[in-house]
Amino acid sequence: MPSRNSQAVRVAVLADSDTRWKWGALTARRIAPDDRPTELSGFLLRGRATPTARQLAEVGAEADALREVTGTAFLRALREESYDIVVLALVGGAVQAMLHGMAALRTEFRPVVVTGYVGVVYEKLSDGLLLRHGADVVLANSLYDAERFRTVYEGVGADASSVTEAALPFLGGTPYTADEERDTLVFAAQPSVPTTRADRTYLLRRLVEHARLHPHREVLLKLRSKPGEHTTHVEEYPYQRLVEKVPGGTPPNFRLVYGNMGEVLDRTDLLVTVSSTAALESLHRGIPTAILTDFGVREPLGNHHFIGSGCLASWDQLDGGGRPSADPDWSARQGVVSDGSYAAAFDHARERVTKLLDGPELPPISPYYTVTTAPGYLPGLLARYHLAPDGKPLATAPEGADSDASGLRRVVREAVRGAARGAYRHGVQRVAPVIRRMGEL
Structure with a gap:
């Protein structure tokens, strides 16, 4: 039986990595109607980056139930169980596959479908957006992103009404004040930026040298995963292995740290990164934040996204005591709302979801990509998720969830x-x- 008229709002979140689970679960809590209780069921898409129990505990996003599934098992759960909202916290190809799979279910009532991005969108803008088209709500994390998203959809003749401005759901924490007794530099590492061993060794060397230059300062290398774990991107050269080869070892004020980024920021007075979304978390709190220019300001690095931010700096400048100051206008357009308005950042998205839930039955899911608009692209993409061109499971699709x-x-x-x-x-x-x-x- 459909749950659309039930007391509690039932939400399903499908995620394919630790960071996307964090985004999806926290987003679901923020956009669900606030006048009704929410039951959140979590589904982890089985794959290379399926998070471990440690990673799930670290991100701090909880669900009422959580299970690992294949894509076809998730679609079967949507057919056999009843949900009001489905949040797809996935890479673009997986979002597109699930949209076509859900369209093929043709259930009497279908859920409101929500998707978006876990952080800074600095590459594959048109590709990723068109793969997400078909969802009822495509969340943009800032005014800047919302404008770009609508331009892409309108430029190809696709309906852009799904684009909804919101913010990253994990911003928050105690605002930073310069008079606090902190002296901690944190480098927020990324699994795939930079990519080469030489560049990553360079970054580690400069971080260790900074620690030696400032022996009274705590210098932390914040890592996303432990050896053997994977996150959104492949990490070919883990810093844990590179640090073992640092000549002379590391100084006592240098440490590798894991854990929730928010807890690490609680003691940070300078956040350094190449282009990590952690920079937005830091800027939201008002913490001095440096975006490294040592490898240039280039699209493959993602640091070009921060042009105009006032945060670009090199290790030489930081070693000399440099502390970048963010441009407030740039920060506001990027959704880094440190003026107290963050509490209302999800109001519009929540209102839209509530209106869709309480309105007439939703029309069939209609993605931009079809076998007519993309006959050389879509069938192969769907096949990777064991779906036929019509969105139905292939005969060779794997069996369901391990719980069975x-x-x-x-x-x-x-x-x-x-x-x-x-x-x-x-x-x-x-x-x-x-x-x-x-x-x-």
Whole structure:
């Protein structure tokens, strides 16, 4: 039976990594109608970046129920269970696949579908946006993003009414004041920026040298994952391995840290990164934030997004005591609302979702990409998620969630999956670099 008229609003969040789970779960809580209780069911899409229990605990986003599924198992859950809102916290291709799969379900009542981005959108703007088209609500994290999103949709003749301005759901924390007794520099690492071993070794060397130059300052390298874990992007050269080879070792005021970024920022008085979304969290609190220019200001690095921010700086400038000051106009357009208005940042999105829930039955899901508009692209994309061009599961689609299997089968399956992920990590972090070096001989 549909739950549209039930007392509680039932929300399903499908995520494919730790960071997207954090975004999806926190977003779901913020956009659900505030006059009714919310039941949040979490689904983790099985794949390379499926988060571990430690990663889930670290992000601090909870659900009333949580299970790991394949894409086809998630679609089956939508058919057999009843949800009012579905939040797709996935890469663009997976969003598109789930949209077509949901369209093919043709249930009597369908949920409101919400999607968006987990952070700064600095690459593949048109590709990612068109893969998300078809959702009822495409969240933009700032006025700047909302304008860009609408321009893309309108430019290809697609309906842009789904674009809804909001903000990143995990901003917050105690505002920073300069008179606090803090002396902690935090470098927010990224799994794939920069990519080469030489560049990542350079960053680590400069961080260690900064610690030696400032022996009374705490210097922290904030890492997203531990060895053996994966997040949104592949990390070919983990800093944990590179730090083992630092000549002379590291000084006592230098440490690797994990944990929730918000808790780390509580003691930070200078945040340094290449282009991490952590910069927006830091700017929201008013913490001095530096976007590194040591490798240039380039699109592949993502630091071009911060042009005009007032935050661009090099390690030489930071070693000399530089503390960038963010431009308030730039910050406001980027959704870094540190003026107290953040509490209302999700009001419009919540109103839109509530209106869709309480209004007439929703029309069929209608993505921009179809077998007519993209016949050379869409079928292959859907096949990667075991869906036919019409959105229905292929005959070769894998079976459902592990919760349906016996205890023994589940243990065996987990062991095989763990071995496969280990082999994948070994290939990325060990074999691939060797092959590249051989090719350069």
